[in-house]
């Protein structure tokens with residue numbers, strides 16, 4: 227029977243694929259960044275947590291200024307500062323359980339330090355004596371990642387593996403606004419949502435990717451909106467409000483832990499310093515913009531809240547600052563010591579078993595270093611061919 | 613006769629001038645990449661171009677290397693001549709799919725109907741104290757991909773002349789810029805920039821009789837320094853600057869080795885599977901009966917690029933080069 231013959235009985239019905247698989251409405255982020263400090267929500271937050279966040283912010287700021295000073299003294303090759311972004315860095319660290327994993331980008335040494343990593347180990351990469359200065363498994367902190375967004379699929383894979391194994395582990399992956407343009411960002415979010423992996427993505431939208439402002443990076447209503455296209459919730463939060471970032475991340479992590487799948491969180495913040503100490507930010511932005519953001523400083527915001535409510539007195543502020551000074555002095559002192567390096571480490575850990583070629587090269591370098599130690603020398607057999 | 617006012621220029625400035633002159637000469641030339649507009653590039657090579665030619669001609673793209681090169685392919689399909697910047701060697705890797713599957717083979721796939729005149733500028737190599745992923749020598753990957761030209765300057769004049777030629781080329785050119793030479797200086801007459809150099813010709817940078825150092829890019833100044841130091845040991849070394857790895861100038865290289873009878877290939881890139889293997893094989897195939905010793909290689913070790921505090925042990929230096937020269941079987945001569 228042809229279609230023409232059965233025409234009378236034919237009743238068009240839309241194919242099932244036409245129905246949306248997921249209702250997009252609940253996935254949409256709020257129109258404005260979510261805030262806690264200075265709002266009624268602040269009263270719901272445990273004062274102990276607020277004080278803890280405050281102390282860590284003060285330490286974090288001091289860590290940033292100390293690390294920047296170390297670049298001037300030649301003790302660090304380079305430092306990408308997170309000054310202004312401490313609320314994100316600190317909240318990301320404090321919100322995780324010990325068994326959870328953090329996937330930092332190259333700017334996130336502070337998050338690693340706030341999680342408990344020794345700052346010298348966190349800064350090894352930027353001092354230049356080794357790439358990763360710590361054992362990632364010991365601290366559940368993936369290596370600081372410089373190729374942008376490439377750590378995101380790793381976070382998804384790790385979270386997926388943990389779930390397959392039945393472990394109650396969540397991965398929190400950090401990325402910048404610029405990094406969201408990379409293909410790996412897309413692929414990671416898609417995998418995460420398809421696999422319902424227990425992973426949370428925190429985008430620190432600090433306004434710039436080196437010199438490029440967000441407007442040249444995306445035409446999306448917000449970066450948080452990108453979540454909807456993958457079928458995961460997007461949350462928009464004030465990235466300078468440590469209590470808000472902590473709460474939003476906490477909810478996303480609890481959701482992931484309970485099997486609810488991934489969340490994309492966009493924290494709106496600002497990179498107060500230049501991209502790194504080697505960058506000249508005056509080429510692409512004015513002081514006025516920076517000053518505006520200084521008026522929305524994460525430490526000042528929290529300090530204001532706490533002092534207004536009588537949760538923090540001068541004594542406590544002084545104690546926090548002293549603690550930060552002690553940390554900075556210790557960091558300074560230890561970074562002022564030359565690291566002891568063994569050139570032979572070049573050949574360590576390239577493979578489980580070095581190839582014969584590497585063993586030859588190792589022998590060659592050892593001979594060169596011995597010759598160097600003996601002072602100036604001739605390079606060929608004496609007198610030959612000359 | 614007027615006296616010519618020579619002014620110092622850095623390699624970065626010469627590259628910028630080549631971009632500028634190419635853009636002025638040809639309205640289809642478009643520069644694009646991360647931070648190339650307002651900032652003028654992290655090495656300031658594109659400084660001033662957005663101002664002079666507008667943001668449509670010198671564009672800050674979203675941060676996505678595959679997107680940068682992929683859209684450049686489309687732009688070239690429509691008749692533009694894109695010059696894309698990869699911010700650092702290791703950050704070009706996301707663009708490899710576009711490079712290998714499309715850029716390198718579009719001419720061939722379309723039986724010559726649709727060549728892609730794209731220049732891909734890549735700052736490469738080490739020696740600048742860069743942290744992880746900022747010091748790779750990725751030339752072997754490019755050389756191993758048929759359809760790409762691979763060019764690398766070692767002097768200020770060549771930076772200008774070769775980049776102009778790369779942009780003018782109707783084939784895709786991977787233009788490797790030795791990072792640590794960006795600030796190297798030479799004097800030139802800004803009213804009359806150096807000649808446009810044809811792609812594919814090596815030059816003898818220093819003539820000598822004892823042996824030939826075959827090198828390119830960042831290792832050229834190191835080899836010249838080694839050649840100076842070698843005089844004290846009684847060797848008179850010739851230094852050949854390849855300038856172009858693809859196409860490869862067999863003629864100039866072979867002529868030099870036939871004259872000297874000995875050769876060492878020097879590069880930063882790892883030795884195993886590196887450019888030196890190809891070069892040594894070509895020299896041996898062409899000059900076997902002229903050779904007094906096997907062609908040797910001095911290369912970076914076969915390791916991931918080390919952290920800055922250890923890089924001096926990794927990079928080929930004067931002593932390592934002279935050690936290799938010393939192993940060129942001089943006993944046979946005496």
Ligand SMILES: Cc1ncc(C[n+]2csc(CCOP(=O)(O)OP(=O)(O)O)c2C)c(N)n1
Pocket residue numbers: 333372373374401402403404405406432434435436497501646675699703706
């Ligand atoms: C794949 C890749 N491309 C380019 C770079 C060079 N690069 C380093 S940081 C940076 C900007 C990053 O901006 P964003 O993701 O917003 O993070 P932020 O620096 O603001 O923390 C660029 C382009 C890189 N590290 N990796």
